Amino acid sequence: MFSALKKDGVRLYELARQGQEIERAPRTIEISHLELRRLSDREIEFEVACSRGTYVRTLAADMGTALGCGAHLVKLRRLGCDHLSLLDAVTIEQLEAARDNAVVPLVPLAKALSHLPAVTWDSRSIARLRQGQQDNLSQLRVPANGQTLLSILDRTGELVALAKWTEDLPGGRWRLYRVFH
Numbered sequence: 001m002f003s004a005l006k007k008d009g010v011r012l013y014e015l016a017r018q019g020q021e022i023e024r025a026p027r028t029i030e031i032s033h034l035e036l037r038r039l040s041d042r043e044i045e046f047e048v049a050c051s052r053g054t055y056v057r058t059l060a061a062d063m064g065t066a067l068g069c070g071a072h073l074v075k076l077r078r079l080g081c082d083h084l085s086l087l088d089a090v091t092i093e094q095l096e097a098a099r100d101n102a103v104v105p106l107v108p109l110a111k112a113l114s115h116l117p118a119v120t121w122d123s124r125s126i127a128r129l130r131q132g133q134q135d136n137l138s139q140l141r142v143p144a145n146g147q148t149l150l151s152i153l154d155r156t157g158e159l160v161a162l163a164k165w166t167e168d169l170p171g172g173r174w175r176l177y178r179v180f181h
Helices: 012-017 056-067 092-101 123-130 135-139
Strands: 031-038 044-050 118-120 149-153 159-166 173-179
Touching: 044 056, 123 135, 123 159, 123 173, 135 173
Parallel strands: 118 149
Antiparallel strands: 031 044, 149 159, 159 173
């Protein structure tokens, strides 16, 4: 109940705070890695690699129910998300130092979106895109596996634009979604 999912436009955690509990449909998730470590007779620690949509707090509660003792999380720390990990993270100290230098150490957009399929275009095609001319998008293939976003890179690997597959016409088409300068 304490999730950001919505029921009739209201977040479940808001309903839970009002003392309401509603029936929720089960979700299919995937746990690809689960490692348990005993901390004491009353506490364990675990590391999990899971699919999106997994509520780790619920996983902990379910494990406690299965053990017959109940359980809850004391602490939750995300170690990564898709292709990004804590190795990509920036410390508070680095951010404070960056403020003084006016250079914030961010993950480049091309890396942050590297999980998307990408095409590389020449500078002439990119110049046309930046002018809002989308005719070159018609040369792109129909997306596979339900993928609806596509990165467009320049020859140096810099992210230039995102295209989004839309079904606004019969058969669908790619449209510019964001252009970066």
